[in-house]
Amino acid sequence: MSVAVMTAEPTAKPTPEFRAGGTDFSERRRSGVSQGLLIDISATGDKAITWDADGAAQIGALTTIATIATDARIAAAYPGIAASAQGLATPQVRQVATLGGNLAQRSRCWYFRRADIDCLKKGGSTCPARSGNHLYGVAFDLGPCVAPHPSTMAAALLAYDATITTDRRSGLTIAGLLGDGSVSHADHTLAAGEMIKSIALPAPLEGERASYKRAISRTYAEWPLVELCTRVVIADGKFQLVRLAAGGVAPVPLRLAAAEVALHGKIANAASIADAAKAATSGAKPLPMTGYKLDLLQGLMRDVLERLLD
Amino acid sequence: MTTTTINGRPLALPDDPDALLVDVIRDGGLTGTKLVCGSGVCGACTVLLDGTPVVSCLLPAQAAADKSLTTIEGIGSTGLHPVQKAFMAHDALQCGFCTPGFVVEATAFHDSWRATRGTATPSREEIAAALSGHLCRCGAYEGIYRAVAEACSGRFDGNDPIAPRLEARDKVTGLARYTVDIHHDGQLEGVILRAHVAHARITRLDLAPARAIAGVAAVVPLLDDDNMIRFVGAPIAAVAAKDRRTALKAIAAITFRPEPFPAVIGLDAARRDDAPVVFEKKDRKRAGNVSEGAGGAPVSWKGNVRGPSAPFSQKAKQAKSWLDEARAQRNPLLVEETFRVSTQQHASLEPHAAVARFDGDQLTVHISTQAIHESMEKIAKRYGLPHDRVRVIADHVGGGFGSKGSVGLETIAAIELARAAKAPVRVAFDREEELSVAGYRPAAELKLSLLPSTEGRLKALSLTAHADTGAAVNSLIAGLARLIYPAEAKELVDFDVLSNLPPGAPFRGPGGPPMSFALEQAIDEAALRMKVDPIQLRKLWDPDPNRQRLYDWAAGLDVWKSRKPAASQSGRYRRGVGVATGYWLYLWQTGSSVELAVKGGRLVASCAVQDIGTGTRSVIANTVAKAFDLEPQDVEVRIGRSNLPPGPGSGGSRVTASVVPPTLLAIDKLKAEIKRTASRTPAPGSNAPWREMIAASPDIAVSAKRQEDGKPPPGVRPALHEAGLMGRVFGWVLRLMNHMVVGAGVPSSVQVMEVEVDTWLGHVRVLNAYTGLAIGKLAAPTLARSQAAGAVIQGIGYALYETRETDPSSGHILSGSMEDYRIPGIADMPKLDVHFDEAGFEHVPGGSVGIGEVATVPTSPAIANAIRDAIGVRLTEIPFRPDRLVAALKGRDAA
Numbered sequence A: 001m002s003v004a005v006m007t008a009e010p011t012a013k014p015t016p017e018f019r020a021g022g023t024d025f026s027e028r029r030r031s032g033v034s035q036g037l038l039i040d041i042s043a044t045g046d047k048a049i050t051w052d053a054d055g056a057a058q059i060g061a062l063t064t065i066a067t068i069a070t071d072a073r074i075a076a077a078y079p080g081i082a083a084s085a086q087g088l089a090t091p092q093v094r095q096v097a098t099l100g101g102n103l104a105q106r107s108r109c110w111y112f113r114r115a116d117i118d119c120l121k122k123g124g125s126t127c128p129a130r131s132g133n134h135l136y137g138v139a140f141d142l143g144p145c146v147a148p149h150p151s152t153m154a155a156a157l158l159a160y161d162a163t164i165t166t167d168r169r170s171g172l173t174i175a176g177l178l179g180d181g182s183v184s185h186a187d188h189t190l191a192a193g194e195m196i197k198s199i200a201l202p203a204p205l206e207g208e209r210a211s212y213k214r215a216i217s218r219t220y221a222e223w224p225l226v227e228l229c230t231r232v233v234i235a236d237g238k239f240q241l242v243r244l245a246a247g248g249v250a251p252v253p254l255r256l257a258a259a260e261v262a263l264h265g266k267i268a269n270a271a272s273i274a275d276a277a278k279a280a281t282s283g284a285k286p287l288p289m290t291g292y293k294l295d296l297l298q299g300l301m302r303d304v305l306e307r308l309l310d
Numbered sequence B: 001m002t003t004t005t006i007n008g009r010p011l012a013l014p015d016d017p018d019a020l021l022v023d024v025i026r027d028g029g030l031t032g033t034k035l036v037c038g039s040g041v042c043g044a045c046t047v048l049l050d051g052t053p054v055v056s057c058l059l060p061a062q063a064a065a066d067k068s069l070t071t072i073e074g075i076g077s078t079g080l081h082p083v084q085k086a087f088m089a090h091d092a093l094q095c096g097f098c099t100p101g102f103v104v105e106a107t108a109f110h111d112s113w114r115a116t117r118g119t120a121t122p123s124r125e126e127i128a129a130a131l132s133g134h135l136c137r138c139g140a141y142e143g144i145y146r147a148v149a150e151a152c153s154g155r156f157d158g159n160d161p162i163a164p165r166l167e168a169r170d171k172v173t174g175l176a177r178y179t180v181d182i183h184h185d186g187q188l189e190g191v192i193l194r195a196h197v198a199h200a201r202i203t204r205l206d207l208a209p210a211r212a213i214a215g216v217a218a219v220v221p222l223l224d225d226d227n228m229i230r231f232v233g234a235p236i237a238a239v240a241a242k243d244r245r246t247a248l249k250a251i252a253a254i255t256f257r258p259e260p261f262p263a264v265i266g267l268d269a270a271r272r273d274d275a276p277v278v279f280e281k282k283d284r285k286r287a288g289n290v291s292e293g294a295g296g297a298p299v300s301w302k303g304n305v306r307g308p309s310a311p312f313s314q315k316a317k318q319a320k321s322w323l324d325e326a327r328a329q330r331n332p333l334l335v336e337e338t339f340r341v342s343t344q345q346h347a348s349l350e351p352h353a354a355v356a357r358f359d360g361d362q363l364t365v366h367i368s369t370q371a372i373h374e375s376m377e378k379i380a381k382r383y384g385l386p387h388d389r390v391r392v393i394a395d396h397v398g399g400g401f402g403s404k405g406s407v408g409l410e411t412i413a414a415i416e417l418a419r420a421a422k423a424p425v426r427v428a429f430d431r432e433e434e435l436s437v438a439g440y441r442p443a444a445e446l447k448l449s450l451l452p453s454t455e456g457r458l459k460a461l462s463l464t465a466h467a468d469t470g471a472a473v474n475s476l477i478a479g480l481a482r483l484i485y486p487a488e489a490k491e492l493v494d495f496d497v498l499s500n501l502p503p504g505a506p507f508r509g510p511g512g513p514p515m516s517f518a519l520e521q522a523i524d525e526a527a528l529r530m531k532v533d534p535i536q537l538r539k540l541w542d543p544d545p546n547r548q549r550l551y552d553w554a555a556g557l558d559v560w561k562s563r564k565p566a567a568s569q570s571g572r573y574r575r576g577v578g579v580a581t582g583y584w585l586y587l588w589q590t591g592s593s594v595e596l597a598v599k600g601g602r603l604v605a606s607c608a609v610q611d612i613g614t615g616t617r618s619v620i621a622n623t624v625a626k627a628f629d630l631e632p633q634d635v636e637v638r639i640g641r642s643n644l645p646p647g648p649g650s651g652g653s654r655v656t657a658s659v660v661p662p663t664l665l666a667i668d669k670l671k672a673e674i675k676r677t678a679s680r681t682p683a684p685g686s687n688a689p690w691r692e693m694i695a696a697s698p699d700i701a702v703s704a705k706r707q708e709d710g711k712p713p714p715g716v717r718p719a720l721h722e723a724g725l726m727g728r729v730f731g732w733v734l735r736l737m738n739h740m741v742v743g744a745g746v747p748s749s750v751q752v753m754e755v756e757v758d759t760w761l762g763h764v765r766v767l768n769a770y771t772g773l774a775i776g777k778l779a780a781p782t783l784a785r786s787q788a789a790g791a792v793i794q795g796i797g798y799a800l801y802e803t804r805e806t807d808p809s810s811g812h813i814l815s816g817s818m819e820d821y822r823i824p825g826i827a828d829m830p831k832l833d834v835h836f837d838e839a840g841f842e843h844v845p846g847g848s849v850g851i852g853e854v855a856t857v858p859t860s861p862a863i864a865n866a867i868r869d870a871i872g873v874r875l876t877e878i879p880f881r882p883d884r885l886v887a888a889l890k891g892r893d894a895a
Helices: A025-031 A065-070 A072-077 A079-087 A091-096 A099-104 A152-159 A174-178 A257-263 A270-281 A292-306 B021-027 B082-089 B099-117 B124-130 B141-152 B168-172 B244-253 B281-286 B316-328 B372-382 B409-421 B478-483 B512-530 B534-541 B545-555 B616-628 B655-677 B689-696 B719-738 B781-800 B859-871 B882-889
Strands: A017-019 A038-040 A049-051 A057-060 A163-166 A196-201 A208-215 A226-235 A238-247 B003-006 B009-012 B046-049 B052-055 B068-070 B188-194 B200-206 B216-221 B235-241 B255-260 B305-309 B335-341 B353-359 B362-367 B390-393 B425-428 B443-452 B458-470 B489-498 B573-583 B587-589 B593-599 B602-606 B635-638 B700-705 B740-742 B748-758 B763-774 B831-836
Touching (some): A017 A025, A049 A072, A065 A072, A065 A091, A065 A099, A079 A152, A079 A208, A091 B052, A099 A196, A152 A174, A152 A208, A152 A226, A152 A238, A163 A174, A208 A292, A238 A257, A238 A270, A270 A292, B046 B099, B052 B099, B082 B099, B082 B168, B099 B141, B099 B168, B141 B781, B188 B244, B188 B409, B200 B235, B216 B244, B235 B244, B235 B409, B316 B443, B316 B458, B316 B489, B335 B512, B353 B409, B372 B390, B372 B409, B409 B425, B443 B512, B458 B478, B458 B512, B478 B489, B478 B512, B478 B719, B512 B534, B512 B859, B534 B545, B534 B573, B545 B573, B545 B763, B593 B655, B616 B635, B616 B655, B655 B689, B763 B859, B763 B882, B781 B831, B781 B859
Parallel strands (some): A017 A038, B003 B068, B362 B390, B458 B489, B763 B831
Antiparallel strands (some): A049 A057, A057 A196, A226 A238, B046 B052, B046 B068, B216 B235, B335 B443, B353 B425, B443 B458, B573 B748, B587 B740, B748 B763
């Protein structure tokens, strides 16, 4: 919609932006939310998945989500990564969207996505969602901006202790790449012109399993209200390792540390999961409209973990 | 310069890195690929890139360099693909606008399935996952499931099928041209400048800077003469330029001063005593209209609240006093509840669009419209032109659902720009305009009290509706509760609550679904308290003969008979079954005319009516073919042109009942004429006498106008007669002002829904839907089934997913994309059982009445009642999103 912007000129100076698959970029570009220099990297980047002798994988940043979703070896070694890739966006978008682009994508906040509304991410001074309509906002209120981070793959990579290499830095954790949620002007910590090159996954542990699910209103093709990628190692009937990485609830993907601790060493059954699920929301600070996300987070934790029981 | 190969031919790609593939494809004349959401969620623009389905609305054109593209036009170019044949045979389409995208995706799925799985049949789940990147607003999913499954199983490897929908081949091959696809030589693109604030007066509007930009051909103001802005997105001016980019640049150059006024947003804020007033007394006539018919009697107006409007009340004081008494006595049978329904956007996949051109003083306008004939009359009146100087064309319309019933801003802007620019101009709304300023079914708050008598009859009903109409008036919700479930007394009061939001518009059975949402839940609640079967209670309280038969059908369903009470369920997943009833008026349009001719040995039927996906062509073709013992494909149907004999608008479910009767009259006349002019009679014993006589006939033409109905049997009367004298007055006004007649007999539906509630994730899934419909004889049975299925899935959207989101202080519509305005996808379509009861309309020539609206009325309350049955908690506000479900399960208020 073409509107007359009667507010001040946009305060943020457009920075050059890389375009990989373009599935996020093109929409922002068409709507006018994103302007400035465009650098297309689709033809030049790394699209390969390589494997170390110890079973660790490196995924080139331009590997498509569809490739990750359907690669048999990824599914065997990192089932949580594969399931997350299968669950996001639509089949057509997954064919084109890349892993690097998924990590570097911009917020889905509906205020951010309107070219005629100013917000913190566009260099403004306030968050209009915080005082306005934040139905899909965060339930862990960690910073001035109340939009959850949109990257499903980031939560999955967080569960797997993945590290990221850029053209300037290496060994970046997901927290290192995306920050702690307190910074509101960007969706990641990449400097202007810094490009994600590849993602490294540690070799899988003996006997580990994983699952992923998102809570949405329809059956498919919806941004998650809450999503959860989990890895466990169960031995002697007990949880020896539990990783819970949640998306949709905070400005960055979150490890549910208290719930992980609550399950560690516990008998792997539905009762201990239900008990520990109460800790999933430890530290949460919901907004007036987002309390429901805490119920969904607890329900999701029970769902994804119960599916990993024998 | 880089090139791509498209359908086997080379195509140069623009160097512009921002150019998107969809625009390059469409600008190259391949308009089967549709631009709808622009955000990769609806799939209408899907093409194959080296054989892989991708969305061309997000793909940079340069990404296709040195690759091979296949569009819908390249599929089946040497003979229909099995998927195309299956879509035609199973009527897996309605308006057809999403169809090319679905077909492209489904062919890729089919080809890869066949390569690996042979002729095994894919499951519903496999098909749903493969097509999860596509959306269909008409709701053709049921046919799509069947079509894809059977194409994969090899059933359509052979000959081309006969399609029940006359224009199906054009729609599955991408050849069907919609208004947005029209391209004249020298055509300009028009864009509308819209307001960024909700309430302001515009001063010092300066269009000169826009006119000064190279490539701009015309700039016209669109402000009303009071220069007021009353909602974000209100039009200010429009520009026509050589392309969209130039037009947008010109729009940005226009300057003006907005003098801000305090704004008020939404139902609750606008009702406060200190709320800023949207329409001062002198400006009230500027408000829009959310109803299909004319307004009734004058209504009082205080601040932003227009009402009470209560013409259909019956002994209102008595109702009030009985209800007060029951309240004081704490009568356990008194059902009292406040319900809320949400704003529903039409979300037609083809946006509002018009292409206008002047050839001398002849104006031709292609419009994506539900009313070509009426549009022609209104345009002629507005611009002082004789009727024969205005031609309105709509060959195919990509959905309407009520939002395209009158001459809209897109048409006015296109005409005025074309006149100023002296060149053809296209104006097509973008998705954000479509999902914010193009109309909607208003949200409403419904306060209801229902009191059964000690004898178990319905004694008193009170329903007060406050509708969130934005900058519009004329909501009728509560009043509709008069026409069903007779009671001793009813107090039915409607209010419009105006605020600085875009105006609402008619939407498929306008106030019907909101009224039904409240009333049908109250009936259900009464049955629970009275400890009687909800279907049997309806049978007792609702004497309508059509619905009596439908209640018997519903009561006999296994799913109904084997219901389990909520109390017996305690696990994560709980199932429930609910029932609800709906009705709509049987309407037909006076003066509807059909010409029937023999031309060159072929039958040709003509009428200035349009097909918005409802199947009008097929209804006419079937009627004619049956009478002459021919196949529908043997009949040429000419519609979509305003210079044909006047036809009805596609609103009020009136088309079938308006065009079938005059078609039957014309058939009789033509038969007589063919016989009279025949030089010889068919050979004795011929098994196709009419075919032979038509082939031998000289060119002749007859026409007929919609006749009055026959005398209905005793007890069958127009729905409005339930409302006594006021109902009759309403009927007269409708006939005089809107040329619509409310006929005898009430189109009815009873639906039974089975749901599963995931109590952990707040997710509701409709597993099975049973819809019983009494709409007379089916003029086009397969298409009627498609309408029934589409109505159910649209009702599911209303109940579970759809809501417009606004910013409470600025009035911006936040759900302006298809990501955020959530219509159902194929996986959300339940298994469906459709039951047609074809009796009840024998007094209508042909025996057929409309289906479009009645079929969607009871879906949301049937789902609500099913959820109540599953979890023991009644949810009173739609959509039933996960946040509301988890809140209800915890007994807490949702956001």
